[in-house]
Amino acid sequence: MPSFILVFIFVYVFIAYTIRISISKNWMPGLQDFKTTDPWYENYHTLVSAGRFQADIRNTIVFTALFLLIAVIAGLLLAIAVSNMGRSKVFFRNLFIMPYAVSFIVTGVIWRWIFNPVSGVNLLFQYSGINSLYKTTFGAELHPDWMGSADVVGNMNGLLEHLIPGGTFLQVQMGIPLALLPVIFAAAWQLCGFAMAMFLAGLTSIPHELREAAAIDRASGFRYYRSIALPSLIPMGITTVVILTSTSLKIFDLIYAMSGSGVGFSTDMPGIYVYETMYKALRYPLGAAASVFMLIGVCIVVLPYLLKFSKANEE
């Protein structure tokens, strides 16, 4: 029981403390100055008008959307195929989940080198002939800079500034930073095994009779998955999406080791921003405000889900 109290202090009291710091002017560890800014939301205002944090918000949205799409679809397809295997089932299952058991720092360091411009994947383009094929078609070498790229594809600035009142407040180009793509790939590579494990557990819990009945009715494999398997996987799918989204909003280690903030903050994330603002720049109130943004994002995704779980628990 005392452990409950301890956890509550470390979660709720600590969050309250951080929120308090996020509206203070000069709080520092050595200098417990809790004087608030005027107006109280000044740090938050500084944050959302800063180019770097705007890039972070853009990156989080792009990263989360693409990462979820890839990880969930890949996880689902792998789970279906793996569930149909006989003796090779355990092998494939273990192989696909393996990356999940390895530290993000380790995989980040490795992917950093696989996606470096002078070797890695670009070398594979060379070996496989993809590069020469590309060259004859487009007349240029296929030699992407990967995480070193500063390019942003698409521009939503006009649209966003039209929709959100306040004139020209965007400091960065709102689009898809190309440097994020290898990072998204690495994250999906590492976490789609988790999605697969969840869907696999869901598939094995489908009553066997349903599958046999479908066979007797001569339903096609496609029909079986569409009408029986997929609908019964929905609860598991929601759980998976909630967990992966919360992971993605908090992502830190993988990107910190793989690309850092990137050129022009093209791979920067709120998690990195908070760490660097607090512990490199020593601007604790601003870092605290950014961490509160992260908390709000995670709560929007997780709280409805936890409340539903809690209600179901009450029976």
Next chain:
Amino acid sequence: MNTSTIPSIVGSSKRSKRVQFFLLCLFIPLFTIPFYVVLSASFKTSQGADVTTMWKLPAEWTTSGISKAWEALSGNFKNSLFMVIPAVAISSLIGSFNGFILSKYKFKFSNTIFTLMLVGMFIPYQTILIPMVRFLQLVHLYGTLPGLALVHIIYGIPITTLMFRNFYVSVPKALVEAASIDGAGLLKTFFRIILPLSIPGFVVAGIYQFTNIWNDFLFGIVTIPNPVNQPVTAALNNLSGTQTVDWNVLMAGSLIAALPTAIIYLLLGRYYIQGLTAGSVK
């Protein structure tokens, strides 16, 4: 797990199975490539470890890269072990006690307390770093491995509680009731009756927590500023940021940092996967 025993059910005709098997095989290189790069580079010589030949096997096999990496990381590797093992043991023990209470005794607000606790599993730890460091300074554990272990224990309690609560749902309530009729108190019931039944739960929660805590990076760098005392993930990241380090040494370092969780996974993967699904609220 017995889907394969009944033949000719939908989605598993022989032909469709073969196609799916073939497609799965196409994914093997994708999932093994990083491991291949690490392993082959780890056994290369410093001269042979040029990133432009990263896809080639070592021309000359040597363990000199591994021993150099071990020289650089062994202290931090031991730090990680020293910190992880007690953290896993204590957070699992607390989780099992909490899980026992929450699954076998209904009291007022028990469900609310449980839900409030689960929130702690999801919060971004960035939000609690400042007070956490203040707390560690107050109790004079800032910058130390016991301090790092302590925060891992506390923030590990929600997930271990959840895992054990789900685990104890399958333990018959009659067992607990019988014990209380015999006059056994709460603690006695837990230690005499529940704990001996909990070994599978401890295996699953323990492996899961070992992997989580071993792989942590954020708590390690924030609570311990001195690189000498940091866990191995932090040391690997420092090594990676050093310009002068040879590539084979860096890859060997990655291998060393990944090895404990990889070995546990290869040996006990089944339990780890159980933990993955058991640790998700559903």
